[in-house]
Amino acid sequence: MIFSRIFTPSHQSPKPEKRMQAIENLSPDKAQEKTILHELAFNDEDPNVSLSALEKLNSFVLWLKMSQIAKQSRVKKVAELKVNAALLNEGDLSLSCEEKLSFLKETASPEFVIQLLPKMLEKDAALLRDDTLANALIEKVNKPSFTHYVFLEGASASLQTQLINGYSTISDLQKLAKKVSDDDLLSKINTRIDAIKEAQQRPVELKKQLTLTLSKYQALLDKSDVEVVEQKRREFDSELSGLFAQINLLTQEEHTEYKEKRERISEQVDRYLSRIRPGWEEKQLATQLANTQALCEQQLAHAIEQVSWLYDNRLCEATLADVATVNESVRAVEATLEQLARLGNEKSSEKRLKEITKAVNELNDKLERFSMQQHYGQKLLIKLQMLEDIATKITTLSAVKVQSGQTDANPAEPSAQVDETSHEKVTLDTLQAAFTEVREDYKKLSSEIDAIPKVLSERYKALINRVSAKERAQKTKQNEQIKNVRRQISVIDNLIGQGKFRVAISKFQKLENNYNEMPDSAKEQVEKRFEKTAEEVSRLEGWQSYLAAPRKPALVEEALTLASTEADDIKARSEAIKYLRKQWLSLTTTTNSSTTNSSTTNSSDDDLQKQFDDALEKAFEPCREHYSKLDEQRQQALEKRVAIIASVKSIDPSLPEAELVKIFDRAAKQWHAAGQVERDNYEQLKREWKAVSAPIQTKIQAWQNDNQAQKRDLVLQAQQLANHDDVAVAADEAQSLQNRWKQVGNAGKREESKLWSEFKAANDLVFERLKAERKLLNNVVNEKVDSLLSNIENIDTSSDDATFNESMARVREQLAELPKSQRSKVERKLNVVESKREAQAERAQAQAKRDKAQALTSLLKLSVGEGTEDKEMLIERLGKRWSGLFSQSDGCTRSQHDRRWLTVALEVASNMPSPDADTSIRSSVQLQMMTAKLEQGEAATASEILADWLSYDVLEVKDNALTQRVIAVVDAHPEVVY
Template sequence: MIFSRIFTPSHQSPKPEKRIQAIESLSPVKAQEKTILHELAFNDEDSNVSLAALEKLNSFVLWLKMSQIAKQTRVKKTAEKKVNEALVGEGDLSLSSQEKFSFLTETASADLVVQMLPQMLSKDPALLSDDSLAKALIEKVDKPSFTQYVFLEGASAGLQTQLINAQDKISELQKLAKKVSDSELLAQIDTRVAAIKDAQRRPVELKKQLTLVLSKYQALLDKSDVQFIDEKQREFDSELTGLFAQLDLLTQDERAEYDEKRTRISEQVERYLQRIRPAWEEKQQAAQLANTKALCEQQLTYANEQVSWLYNNRLCEATLADVATVNESVRGVEATLEQLSRMESENSNEKRIAEIKREVDGLNDQLERFSMQQQYGQKLLIKLQTLEDIAAKIVDASQNDVNEDSASEGLAAESNNVASLNGAFIEARNDYQVLSRELATIPKALMKRFNAATKRVNANERAKKSKESEQVKHVRKQISVIDNLIGQGKFRVAIAKFAKLDESYHALPSNAKKQVEKRFVKTAEEVSHLEGWQDYLAAPRKPALVEEAKALASTQADNIKARSEAIKYLRKQWLSLTPSSTSNGSDDGEDAALQQQFDEALEKAFEPCREHYAKLDEQRAQAREKRMSIIATVKAIDINTPESELVKVFDKAAKQWHSAGQVEREIYEPLKQEWKAVSSPIQSKIQQWQSGNQAQKRALVAQAQQLATEDDVHSAADKSQGLQAQWKQIGHAGKREESKLWAEFKAANDAVFERLKAERKVQSNAFNAQVDELLSKVDNIDIKSDSAAFDEIVSEINEQLRDLPKPQRSKVERKLEALEAKRVSLAKSAQSQARVQKAQALSSLLLLNVGEGGTAREGDEETLLETVGRRWSSLLRQSDGNASCQHDRQWLTVALEVATDMPSPAADASIRSSVQLQMMTAKLEQGQAATAPDILADWLSFDVLCEKDKHLAQRVVAVIDAYPEVVA
C-alpha cells in the first residue's frame, strides 16, 4: 500500500499534464497499455487527456463512440469532426468501403446519414453505385426528400427504375420529373404516373359502369314490351358478366354490394316478366291478327292494281312472265286470306272475309279471260295502226296541196284523193269502235292514240276550212281597198294593188273562188278602164316631184341614211312616170326643163351624203391598215408558245380583227383570206388543245354526275372537291363548250353538295333535338339528390353525349359543369354550416362544463354531444386527468392561439415564445408542427374541465368562434 502510494503511475497522476505525458509513452499495441488508454479516453475528467488518449488510439470506432457519448462539449465536437473527416476521406483516419457501409447502415443515425452523405459523395461519387447501400440508406432515412436526393445524385439506372416503380404518389413523381433531364427516365416517370392514374381511375370507372348498367337493368321494370325486356336482359347480363370479371379492383364490401344488387335486380326482372308475359303474348296475338288483316287488305289492293295494270298497260304486249307475276300477287292474297281464316275466331268479321274471297274470285276470272282479251286487244291494235296511217296520209295530202292556176288538174286530183282518204278514215274508225266493244277494258294507251288520230284529222279539216276562209276574207278586203282607192281618185295606187289582188284570187281553191268571183270580175273591168289614163296622170305629178326634190335639198341632212333613202325614193317615183301622150315640141321642152331642175335639186340634196361617204372611205382605209397590222402581228406569233399563253395572245388579236372596222368588199376578201392563212395554224393548235381540255372536262363532268348517285354523300363530297381541283388545272375548253361544260359540272357538284347540306341539316336537327332532350334532363336533375342518384343521371347523360359533335356536346357539358359547380357550392356551404354548428356546439359544451352555459341548458348536453360528433364527444368524456401530454392546459391554450395566429394575454408572452420555439424546432426536425385540431384534442383530453379553467375555456371558445375549421 505504501509503495503504491509512493510509486503511483504517471497515467494516474492528479495532474493532467503528467497524464498527457504518460499517454505519449503508452502503446496501443500492448493490451494492458491499450486498456489504460481506453480508460483515459473515456473516463478521464480532463478533456485534453481524453483527446490525447483518443489521438493515441486513433480508432474510428472510438472516435465515433465518443462523438455519441461525450459529455464535454470540446471532446464531443472534436470527436464529431474526426468522424466526419474520416467519412469524407480527410485527416489521418481512413475507412474501407465495408466500414463505411457498416457505419452508414448500422451505426449512423438517419439525420447523420442525411448530413454526411453529400460530403461523402463529393469525395467518392461512386459510393451509391452499390444498390444494396443505396436501398439500405433509403429505407433507414425513409423520407421522400432523401429518396429523391439518392435518385438524382448517384443511384444506378436499375435502382432508379425500381424507385420509380415503387413510388405510388403522383406528386412525388411530378417533383422528380421536374428535376430529371434524361428522356428515358422521364418516359418511365410518365408511364408510372399514367399507371397510378389508371389504377386510381379503373375502380371509379368500374363502379360507374356497374351503377349505370344496374340502373338500366332495373329500369326494365318500367317497360311493358316483353321482347324488348328479354333482349335487354340478355344484353345487360352479358355486360355485367364482363364487368364482374374485374371486381377484384374493388373492396370486399363493394364486391358483395354489387353482387347483391345484381342478384336482386335479376330476380325482380324475372318475376316481373312472369307477371306481364301472358297479357303481352295475348296482345301480340291480337296485333298479329290486325297486321295479317292489314296485309291482306294491302295485298288485295296491290293485286287489283296489278290486274288493272295488265289490262290497261300490257294487254297487247304482255308476256307469260307478266301474267305469272300478276297471278303470283293474286296467289299471295289467297295465302294470306287462308292464314287469316285460321286465325279468326268464331265471332270474327266473317262478312269481310267473304267479300275478299269474292274479290279474289273476280280477279281469278279476269286472269282466266285475259288470253282471249289479249287476242281482241292485238286485233284492235292493228285496226288502230291502220287508222293512224290513214290520218297521217290525210295530213300529208293537205300539206302538199297545189294552189297555183297552172296546176288546176293536179288540184282536182288531190282533192279527190283527200276525199277518198276521209272516207277510208271513217270506215276504219267504225271498224275500230265495233271491235272495241268486245273488250272488257280498253287500254288507256290505245284510247289515247285513237283520240289523237281522230283529233289530228278533225284539226286538219278545221285548219283547211280556216285557211280557205282567211284567203277569201283577204281577197274581199283587197277588193274593198281597190274599190275605195278608185272612189277616192287614187287610180295609180289602185292599179298597182290590183296586180296583188289578181295573184291572191288565182291562188284560191276552185270552190272558194265562187264566193268572190262576181266582185273580182267587176273590179277587174274598172281597173282596165283606168290604165288608159296613166299618161294623163303623169303630167301634173312631175312638177310636184321637182318641188319635193328642191324642198329636200333646202333642208339640213341630220340623218344621212334617211336623206339617201329619200333621194332614191324620189328618183324611183320620177322614173315611174312616163312622158305625157302629147308629142309637140313645147311639151318635150317642158319635160326636159323639169328633168334638169329635178336632177340639180337631187344633186344638191346628195352633197351631204357625198361628204359622209368620203369620210367612210377614209375610215375604211384606216381599217385596212389596221387589219394588215393585225395580220403582221399574228404572223410574228411563235407557234411553239404554250397553248395557255398562245390562246390569250391570239384571242386578243382576234378581238382586234373583229373590231377593226369596215373595208370595201373587194379589199376585205383578200385580207380575210390572208387572215385565215396566218391564223389557221394557230387556231388548229388551239382547237386541238381545247379539244383535249374538252375531253378531260367531259370526263370530269361524267364523274361528277356519277357522284350524285353515290350512297355515301360525305365520300361523294370529298371526291367532288377533288374533281373541282382537277378542273382548275385543266385549260380552257373553248368559248361555247367551256360555259356548257361548266354549267353541267357545276350542276352535278351542286347536286352532291345539296344532298350533303340536306343530310347535315337532318343530322344537325337530330343532334339539336337530342341536345334539347339532354338539356331538359339536366334541367330536371334534382341538385339536392343523393350522390348515387346524381352520379347515375350524370353518367347516363355523359354516355349519350359521346355520340354528339363537339359544339352540341359542349353546350350540354357547360350546363352540366355549371350544375356540378352549383352542387359543389351547395355541398361546401352545407359543410361550412355543419362545421359552424359543430364549433358552436363544442363552444357551448366547454362553457357548460365550466359553469357558463349561457342559453344552453344541461338537458341539452346530449344534443350538443351528438352535434360535435364522436371524436370530440369522446375526448370530452375521456378527460379523466390521466393525459399523457407533457404540457399543461395553459401551455396548450397558448399553443392553440399560436397555431391559429390568435393573440395571447401579455402575461403569457414567455409561454408563447416557448411554444413558438418548440413548434419551429419540431418543424425543422420532423418536417411538420402540431396542427390546431391536434392541439385542441390534447387540450380537451388533458383533464376534466372545472370552474378554474373558465378563463382558459373562454380563450379556446374565442379561437373556435374565429376559426370553426379547427373542429372539422
C-alpha cells in the first residue's frame, strides 16, 4: 500500500500538468492506455487534460460525443469546432462520404443540421442532390423553414416536385412561390395550389351533388306516374353510384349518413311504388283502352272518308292501287277492333263498338260492290258526255238563231245544223228529242248506282240547268212578247174607246210589227184580239185626218201618265212638264158652227183644262219637294260657312307657323266641303272669308316662302355633293342635309313635292356613287382575302418552326389591313392551319414517345441477353434521362422497395394485370397508393415508378421475368416513357 501511494501513476496525479505529460506518453493503439485516455477525456475535471486526451485519441466519434455531453463550455466549444471542421474537411480529421451522410441522417440533431448544413453546402453544393439524404434531413428537422431552405438551395428537380406535391397548405406554397424565380417551378407550385383548392372544394361539391340528387330522389314520392318514377329512379341510382365512388373524400360519419339516407329513400320509393302501382296500371289500362277506342274512331272516320272518296271521286277511273289503299284503311279498323276485344271493353262502350262493327261491315259490302258500281259509273259517264254534246249543239243552234234574227214565224231558212258524223242537218226539235231520250237512259243508270259521284252530279246538273235556262229564256221571251202585244192591244182599244183615233192608229203600226216578230205558238194566244183590233183600226184609217185635230185629250193623257210615274230624274220631269205646258198652250179651242153644241164644247174644254192642270200639279209635287230639300241644304251650308268664318276669325295669329298651317288647312278643307249656297249669299261669305283668312295666309305664305328658300339652298348643296371628290364625306354631308331638311317646315303643296323630288334625286346620286365605291372596295378586299386564303393554303405545316412562324406572321401582317368584317374568314383559315400544325406536332410527339418506349424495351431485352440491336444507338434514341437510369446501381439511389414490388406498382399505375402470385403485393401497393393520394393529394405516377425500377440496381438474369412484365407495360402504355 505504501508503494502504491509512492508509485501513483502520473495520469492519476492531482496535478494537471503531470496528467497532461502522462497523456503524451500514452498510446491509443494499446487497449489499456486507450482506456486511460478515454477516462481522462471524459472524466477529468481539468479542461486542458480532457482536451489533450481527446487530441491524443483524435476520434470523430469521441469529439462528437464530447460536443454533446461536455459540461465545461470550453471543452464543449472546442469539440464542436472539431466536429464542424471534420464535417467540412478543414481539420486533421477526415470523414468519408458515407460517414458524413450517416452522421447527418442518424446522429446529428435537428439543430446541428440546421446550423451546419449551410456550411457543408458551401464546400459541396451537390450534397443535397442525393434525394435520400435530403428527404432524411427534412424528416429529421421537420420544419417548414428548413424544407424551404433545402428546396431552394440544392434539391434536385425530382425532389422539388416531390416536395411541392407534399405540401398540403396553400400558405406554405405561397411563401415558397415568393422565393422561386423559375417559371417551371412556379407553374408546378400554382398547379399544386390549384390541386389543393380543388381537393378542398371536392368534398363540398360532392356533398352538394349528393344532397341535390337525394332531394330529387325523394321528390319522386310526389309523382304519380310509375313509369316516370322508375325511369328517374334508375337515373338517380346510376348518378348516386358514381357519386358514392368518391365517398372516400368525406368523413366516415358523413359517409354513413349519406349511405343511410340513400337506403331510407330507396325503401320509401319501393313502398310508394308498391302502393301506387295497382291504381296506375289500372289507369294506364283505361288510358290505353280510351286511346285505342279513339284510334278506332279516327280510323273509322278515315275509312269512311276513303270509301266515300273512292265512290265520289274515283268511281269511274279508280285503279287497283286506289282500291287496295282504301281496303287497307278498312283492315286497319278491323285490327283495332280486335285489339279492343283483347283489352276488354267497358259496358258503356259496347253499343258504340257494335255500331263501329256494323259500319265496318257496310264498308266491306261497299268495297265488294265497287267493281259493279264502277262498271255502271263508266256507262253513266258515257251517257253524261252524250248529254253534254247534245246540250252544246242545242246551245250553239240557239245562238245561231239569235244572231241571224230568225224566228219560227218568218225564217229565212229553216233552223238547222249539219252533223259532222252523218253530214245531215239536225234541227233544234231533233236535238231536244235526242236529249230527252239520252236523259231517260241516264236516269235509269243512275238508279243502279248507290251514290253518284259529286263531279258527275254537278256536271249533269250544270248541263240540265244550261238547257233549261235556254228553254226558260225562250219561254220568258215569248211570254214577254205576248204580254207586250196584249198590253198594246189594250192601249189601242182604250184609245179607240176614248176617241183618240190618231194615237191609236199610230200605236197600231208598232203593235203590228211586234205581232209579226212573234213565233207561231205565241201568235195563237193573241190572234183573235189582234184581228179584232186590226179591223177597228182599218175602219178608222179613213178618219185619220179628222182624228189628228183634237190634241188636248192626248196631252191630258200624257200629263196623267207623267203624274202616275215615279220621279227618278227631277230635271227630266221638269223639262217634260214644261214641254207639255207648251204643247197645251199652242192648241186653240175647238169651235163648231152649231150653237147648240157651243156650251157643250166650252164645258168640255174647261174639264180638259182642269184635268191637265191637276195632272201637271201632281206631276210637279216631287220637283217641289226636291227643290225644298235643296233650299234646306243651302241654308245649312250657309250656317256652316258662317261658323267656319267665325272659327278662322278666332285663330290666334301668333301661333307657330307649323301649328297655324295645320289649323288653317283643316278650316280651309271644311270651307271647300261646306256645300252650295245662294249666289248672292256666297259672294258676301266669300268676301268675309278672304278678309279673315288673309292675315293668316300672309303669315303662312311668308313662312312657306322662307322654307322654300331654305330647301332650295339644301337642294343646291345636295346637287353640289354629287361632284364631291370624297364620296364618303359626301354621303355623311348628305345625311346631315337630310336631317336639316326634316327640321325645315313645309314649303307649300306645289313647291314641297317639287323640291323634295330634286333633293331626293341629288341624294340618290351621292348614295349610288357611295354604293358603287363600296362595291369596288369590297371587290378589292375580296381579292385580297382570296389572295390571303391562297397564301394560307400554300403554307407548309410540316416546315420548321422559323419558316412556319414567318409565313404565318406575314399573313397576319396583311390581315391587319382588312376590315373587321372580312377578317374572321381568314382568321378561321389560320386557326385551321395552326390546328393542323399542332396535330402534326402531337403526332410527332406521340411517335417520339413510341420510339423512346421501343428503344427502352430493346435496351431491357439486351440487358437480359435478348435482342441484337446496337446498344449505343438505342441509348441515343432513349435520351440521357432514361438511359442514365441504367447506370445508377449505387445503393444510395435505391428505392425503399424491391424490384418486384416496383413491378407490381408499375402494373397498378398502368392498369395492367399482375400474376396471381403477386396478388397480396398488388393489394399492398394499391393501399399505399391510396394512402399517398389521400395524404399528399396524389400518388406516384407510372413514369416515376418506372424510373425507380430502372435505377434500382443492375439488371441480372434473375430479373428476366420482371423485365418481361415491365416490357409488356411499356409496349401497352408508351406514354410512361416521356
